[in-house]
Amino acid sequence: MATTKPAPAAKSETPADPTTLGADVGLTKDDLLEMYRLMAVARAVDERMWILNRADKIPFVISGQGHEGAQVGLAYALKKGHDWMVPYYRSVASLITFGMSPREIMLAQFARGVDPSSGGRQMPGHYGIIERNILSVSSPVATQLLHATGIAWASKLKKTDVVTITYIGEGSSNQGDFHEGLNFAGVHNLPVIYVVENNGYAISVPMALQSAVADIAIRGAGYNMPGVIIDGIDVLACYRAGREAIDRARRGEGPTLIEAKVTRLTAHSSDDQQTKYRTAEDLESGKDRDPLPVFRDQLRAAGMLDDETEANMVAEARKVVEDATDWAEAQADPDPATAQRHVYADLPPARMDDPLWTGVRFIGDGGPWGVLRDSGGEG
C-alpha cells in the first residue's frame, strides 16, 4: 500500500539544484508559473467573495482558502473537457484549474440568471457546468462520492479512458456514502480518484472527535485501493500524487484515495465564528501552512519567479477579479417566470397564475391538473 506520510518540512521537495524544481515530475518552469498563477487567481477570487459578503452584496460565502496548493496540484494533470470533476463547496481552485472561469464563479456568488451552475437557484459554492464535465454540487455532504463512482463505472463500461476525480472533507468521509462509494470502486476497479481535503475541522468538530484514526487515507486499505497522504502546502508533491493516480486510473489500474493535509484559513463559512472553538495558537499556526507563500518562496528560490513576473501576476489576478466581479454583478437576477422550469423534462410548466401561492388563483379554475390537461400534459 502506497501510504506515505506528509513531508515534515514544507520545502522538502526542493531539489539540491533549485533551478531544476519540478523537473523530476516532468513540470517545466512555465507549468510551475501557471500553477502559481492558478493559485493566485483562486485566492484573489476567494478573498473577493468575503469582501462582497462583508459589504452585504452576497448573503453567504463558503470557499477554499488554504486548500489551493492541494487543489491546483492534484487537478493540474487532468484533461480538461475530457475527464470529469465532481467537486464540493471548497473546490474554487480545483475548478479554476479545470477551466471554470472567474466570471462563472462570480455569477454563482451573485446568483444571477445567467449563472451557469444553477441559474441563481443554488447557494454560492454549489458549482457545476455540464459543458466542462463538472457535476452540479448539492449540499448534503458525501453524496457526490457515489456519483463520481457511477461516472467512473460508466467510463469503464463504455471503454473510454476518462478519469473522474471527486473531493470531500474529512468530516464528511464519515458518511455511509463515502464508504459505499469506495467499496464499489474497489470491487470494480474503477477509474476514480477520491480526494479528502483534511483541514482538521468539520465546522467546529475536530478530527479527533470525527475519526478514530488520524489519517483518512488508511481507509483505502479496507477497499483495496492505495491510500496516499500528501501535504497540501507541498504543491509539487500534490501534483505528483495527482498525476500518479490519474495515470493509474487511465491505465485501468483502479481507484486511489488521496488525503491532502490542508488548513482552513477562514471560518467554515460566512455564518461561522471560528474563534469560539479554535484557539489563538491554532489559528496562528494555520497561517504558517498557507500554500501560497510557501510555493512562492520555492519558485523564488529556484530563480523562476522574479519581482517583475510576480508583480505582473498579482496585477493580472486583480484585473481578472475586478472584471469577473463587475461583470457578474451587472447581470440580471433570474426571472421568476422561469422558476418552474426544469422540474421534469417533458411536462410544461404549470401556469404561473395558477396555484394559490401567487394569491391570484381562484376557486373553480381546475387547479394545476386542469392546466396540465389544457396544455396536453398528463392529467
Place this chain on the structure above:
Amino acid sequence: MAVMTFIESVRTTLAQEMRRDDSIVVLGEDVGKKGGVFLATDGLYDEFGGDRVLDTPLSESMIVGVSIGAAVAGLRPVPEIQFADFIFPAFNQILSEAARMRFRSNGAFTCPITLRAPYGGGVHGALYHSQSVEAFFAHIPGLKVVIPSTPYDARGLLRTSIRDNDPVLFFEHKKMYRSVRGDVPDDDYTIPIGQAKVTREGTDVTLIAYGLMAQYSLEAAELLASDGVSAEVVDVRTLRPLDGETLLASVRKTGKAVVVYEDNRFGGYGAEIAAIVAEEAFESLDGPIVRVTGPDVPGVPYNHVLEDWFMPNPERIAEAARRLAAY
C-alpha cells in the same frame, strides 16, 4: 415570566430539562463547543460537559441510530439534526427503526428520543437549507411530529416531547429563531402533544397553519380585519397526533377553511387537514377548502427574487382568504 426569543426558549428549556433529568443527552454536529450552528445548544457543553453534550462525527444515520440504542438502554437522547434538510441520511433509522420499535416488539421496546431540527425557508438557504420535511414524517405511524410557533409553545412542547415515551420529531422554523419573541413563564408548565390552539378568534373564515405559517396567518388575519373580514386562526402545533376536534370546531363555525403550509403543495401535510375537513365538516362548509402553499418545485431557490416567489406570505394568505370569504 420572561420575554425571550424562540431560540432562547429552546435553549433554556433544554438546559432546564437536563438539570431535571440526568439521563438526557444532547448529541449532534457542532452542538458542543460551538453551541450549534444556530446556537440552540449554546452553553450546554460548558454546563453539562462533553459526555452529555456530544459533538458527533458527521453522519446523521449514526446520530439517530445511536440515539435509538441509547434510548433502549435507558438514556433520553435529544439528538439534533443540523438542518432538517440533512435528516434524510437518517430516514431509514427514523422510519424503519424508531417508528416501529414499539409496534414490532409487541410493546416490549420503546424509543424515547426527541429529534430536533431547524426547518423552513425565507433565510436565503436555498434548496438544502430551507426545506419543510414534516409531511414525510407525519405520514409515519409511530412518530410524533411537533412544530411550535411561539416561544411559549416551544418550551411547553419541548418539555412534553422530551418526557414523552415515544420518538418525537421537533421541528423549529429557523426564520423564527430570532425574529419571534414572546412571554415564557418560569414555572414547569407543559403543553400536551395533540392539542391545537385557536390563536385568534373570528367568524368568517378559518386559517389553519403551523410554524412560521401560523405566525403569517396571524398577520394575514390582521390584514383581513382591515378589509372587514373576520378570520379565525388555528395553530395546529402538533401534526401527529393531530387535534382534529379544534380545527373542525372552528371550520364548523366559520364554514370556510384556508389551509396554509410552506411545503410543496402536492401531498403536503395540509392535504391531510383538507381531507379531514372535507370528510368531517362537509355539511358546514360554505365554500371549497383552499390551500396556500409553496409551489411544486423541488426546493426553495436561493436568489431572493426566486425565494420570494416561492414563499407563502401574509399577503398571499390574506388574498386567498379574502376571495374565499367573498365566495
